[in-house]
Amino acid sequence: MAEGQGTESGQALLFLTDEQLRKGIEAMFFAYRAFTADPDRILTDMAYGRAHHRALHFINRSPGTTVTNLLAILNVTKQSLNRVLRTLIEDGLVESRVGTTDKRERHLYLTEAGAVLERQLSDAQRDRMRAAYRTAGPAAVAGFRQVLEAMMDDEARRQYDELKEPKG
Amino acid sequence: MAEGQGTESGQALLFLTDEQLRKGIEAMFFAYRAFTADPDRILTDMAYGRAHHRALHFINRSPGTTVTNLLAILNVTKQSLNRVLRTLIEDGLVESRVGTTDKRERHLYLTEAGAVLERQLSDAQRDRMRAAYRTAGPAAVAGFRQVLEAMMDDEARRQYDELKEPKG
DNA sequence: ACAATACGTCAGCCTTGTTGACATTCCAAG
DNA sequence: CTTGGAATGTCAACAAGGCTGACGTATTGT
Incomplete structure (x- = not known):
């Protein structure tokens, strides 16, 4: 708060x-x-x-x-x-x-x-990420991703989104 | 969920x-x-x-x-x-x-x-961070920080914490 | 036929990491 | 007091991995 x-x-x-x-x-x-x-x-x-x-x-x-x-x-x-x-x-x-x-x-x-x-x-790399996710919990993970995505410039976000769906 | x-x-x-x-x-x-x-x-x-x-x-x-x-x-x-x-x-x-x-x-x-x-x-750098924080909102910011801190190794977290309090 | 595209390569530069050698300064043991 | 070791910082040389610029080649599409 x-x-x-x-x-x-x-x-x-x-x-x-x-x-x-x-x-x-x-x-x-x-x-x-x-x-x-x-x-x-x-x-x-x-x-x-x-x-x-x-x-x-x-x-x-x-x-x-x-x-x-x-x-x-x-x-x-x-x-x-x-x-x-x-x-x-x-x-x-x-x-x-x-x-x-x-x-x-x-x-x-x-x-x-x-x-x-x-x-x-x-x-x-995944091991570390998994440990961090588990420590922080699901709500924190959602916020983590939100902030990172908001931090990207448009070009990066476009590339990131394209990679999101493996089978596009 | x-x-x-x-x-x-x-x-x-x-x-x-x-x-x-x-x-x-x-x-x-x-x-x-x-x-x-x-x-x-x-x-x-x-x-x-x-x-x-x-x-x-x-x-x-x-x-x-x-x-x-x-x-x-x-x-x-x-x-x-x-x-x-x-x-x-x-x-x-x-x-x-x-x-x-x-x-x-x-x-x-x-x-x-x-x-x-x-x-x-x-x-x-702050401008970008501020914009991301505002877009994501305070709850997301808290989660963002939690995950980042959980991702650090002990040495890094110690250094990070020492820097936390300017007048420590 | 010709211009544009996709890729590879050579040459040379810069930043920023590395190790090795060395000078200075401090401190403690003899 | 002296001397040796530890701590601090500097210089030299090298490697990784960015960069630009120029060029060659194969292929495609107009």
Whole structure:
């Protein structure tokens, strides 16, 4: 109750002190660091980085996605993505198939080995997320998601929503 | 209600599907990117990066803090921090005073110019946070903070809590 | 035939993380 | 008092992973 004034609809003006907002900012900073720490630990043991994790995650999420799709989601240059993708393909974690209808496109898939690593990484991340969700409870989880979604810019929210429904 | 089962206390076991957890993971990814986008834009216009922002933030937060303190909070090597601090000091944004009781220590303060930039950066970040808070409403904000805090590891939570009370 | 698209690559730059070596300062044990 | 170890901070060199710019190639669609 001491948090502010307003209705459940979230339309009323809230008094938000700089102090309250600063706490939110610092919570994001520390939580995000913890959020990435577990996969990072696994990755450094095998000469990969966070960029490889992101690629594996979204290829697993959308098997057969094209390089251009991935570029849009990750928001990096193709040179940057290519460096990561090349090592993953060379190491046999990702397969790149020439498109059937459009032969310019490359469709990306995880190999068996790629799926194993992806699972290992996302298991670690999910474990932490699950523990946090259980500690905070369902009502808090709903609020957590609401605030995060409200924080995204339109472009990010569009991409996020598209990923929401696996079978679109 | 469709989110899971459990009590407000957050102690009951929740059924959390991989799908629910994946959504949370992706929400963190996209939201954090948006969260850092505004300061990043300002910084690249002036040849600084996110590391400079972090240093300015925590020096502003705890004026007179030592290099070692800052190292513990930022979780980087002192060599990495030093490079950033050096440019900030050279550019007159941060002042480094030799400790009085222990001359090995350097106490860090923002200069006028440093405070101006810090304010500019945190204003941008606060604006986004405020908008998200207002959209989501106070109940969601409370849940947001609860989940983020539950996600931190013990070390991060300790640092976060220490920062909570400005005059602790 | 030609322009646009999708992808890959080379070269070179910047930020920001790393390790290793080193100087200074403090403190405590001899 | 001196001396050795611990704490603090600086310099040098390297790697990951962003970036821009330019270019080549295959394919598609007008």
